[in-house]
Amino acid sequence: MDAVTNPYAPGAGSQPPELAGRDELIQKTKTTLARVKMGRQAKSFMLVGLRGVGKTVLLNKIQEIAEKSGYVAILLESPEGKSLPELLIPCLRKILFKLDTKEMVNESVKRGMMVLRSFISTVKVNWEGFDIGVDPEVGSADSGDLEADLPDLVEAIGVAAKSRQSSVAIIIDELQYVPEVEFSALIMAMHRVAQKQLPIVLIAAGLPQLVGLAGRSKSYAERLFDYPKIDKLSYEDAATALLEPARREGVSFEQSAVDSVIRLTQGYPYFLQEWGYHAWNIAQNSPITKADVEQASATALKNLDESFFRVRFDRLTPREKDYLFAMAALGPGPHRSGDVASELGVFVESIAPVRSSLIKKGMIFSPAHGDTAFTVPLFDEYLKRVHP
Incomplete structure (x- = not known):
């Protein structure tokens, strides 16, 4: 059939032609935004799920809904190796400039810019040429303690x-890559605005370890957010x-x-687009x-192997790859850490650092104490295809 009219959209974060099975979340989003x-x-909320379930697609849809509702909505992705302040500062600057108008000077917006300028002065990054056009407000968000400064700035x-008379939606993808101490500061900032009933909502997405990261950062995170x-x-829904x-x-x-198709893809949205x-x-x-x-299927698997799977596999060290090969040999999972160690012929303690590294890289997660599972669906089958 005509490839030009092919309606399917496989790709990272590509909007599918039919967003099936997500009506409940869309309604939750609209209710949350309207109440704020x-x-x-x-409650702000954080979407959690494996790779390929459509979290990024949903965040793009949420941004669209927020903007149609009159929000200033900013969507950003948290990459590995970048600090939260580096990530947030350009976006918060953009928010403040969107709240600013040339017709009327607003002291609250001006003060927000001054507090942001103070915050920037404490971040050890070269912000040369990054102009805000105001002087810092001395004594606000300039202590150098992120857990004290970020709440001041967000407030x-x-x-x-x-x-x-506006509202702000901060939308963050891949939130599991934010270091724990910075995550704690973000939670404290949202706690502050919730207490003061200010019109800011945080909507984020990440891998399943996001829930544990939030709980370790601040014990009240489980009451502050929905997951x-x-x-x-x-x-x-897959058929639809x-x-x-x-x-x-x-x-x-x-x-x-x-x-x-549904048997081969197991109902994962990304794979449905690929096979379709x-x-x-x-x-x-x-x-x-x-x-x-x-x-x-042969073409779909070849394409997935060369892109979706391989791009993640190539980032790993030889020891990390061996760990995943051992998991794949045991089946889809989840697997006990002891069983993985036995498959490798080593003691559990000797590979604990490898397991921790793979969790940080977002390759595996722990669904229960001592258990390990892949964050990428069908990854065990890929590993069996490429195992030397």
């Missing part, structure tokens, strides 16, 4: 937003995600083809058959 805008209590921005679990789709885009183009699937895309390109006409899906 009205000055009513509402000042909340006051500025309230003075403009919606984003999982693979049910059979019905696969069939609706094709239906809009006048194309159908045989039922056996639908069953085959390649099955469409291989099929000669409608309906798409099980034979088309089976033929597409």
Whole structure:
């Protein structure tokens, strides 16, 4: 069939043509944003889930909803090796400039800029050429203690937003990469604005270890935030995600083809897009058959191996790769740490640092004490394909 009209969208964070199975979360988002805008209590929330379940897609959708609701909404991604202040400062500056207007000087917005200027002075990064155009406010957010300074800064921005009868949504992806002490400062900042009922909401996403990281950072984090679990789709929702885009183009699937795609992808949204895309390109006409899906599988797996899987695998050290090969040999998981050690023929204590490193890199997580599981669905099958 015509590759130009192929409706499927495999790609990192690409908006799928049919956002199936996420209605409850979308409604939660709208309710939270509406309550915060009205000055009513509402919990910020953090989406948690494995790779490939569509967390980034949802954050993009949430930003769109927030902006349509009149929010100043900023979406950013937390990469490994970058501090939280480095990440936040350009975005908070952008928020303040959006709250500013040339028609009328607003003292709260101006003060927010001054507090930001104070905050910048404590961050050990070269901000040369990064202009705000105001002097720092001495004594505000300039102590050098992030847990004291960040709440001061976020509060000042909340006051500025309230003075403009506006609201702010800070949306952060890959939050699990934020170091624990910086995570603690972010939680304290959101605790401050919640206490003062300022119109700022934090919506974030990360791997399953995000919940434990939040709890270790501040014990009250479990009461301050909700943690919606984003999982693979049910059979019905997976079928909708696969069939609706094709239906809009006048194309159908045989039922056996639908069953085959859902079995191969296990209902993970990213993989559904991948299989749908390649099955469409291989099929000669409608309906798409099980034979088309089976033929597409080789292309889909090759593409995943060379991109989705490999980009993560190539970042690892030889010892980390051996650890994952041992996990794969045991099956999909989760696995006890002792079983992985036995597979490697070593003591558990000797590979504990390797396990910790893999958790920090976002390759594995601990669903329960002593257990280890892959954060990337179907990664065990990939490792068996590439194991020398």
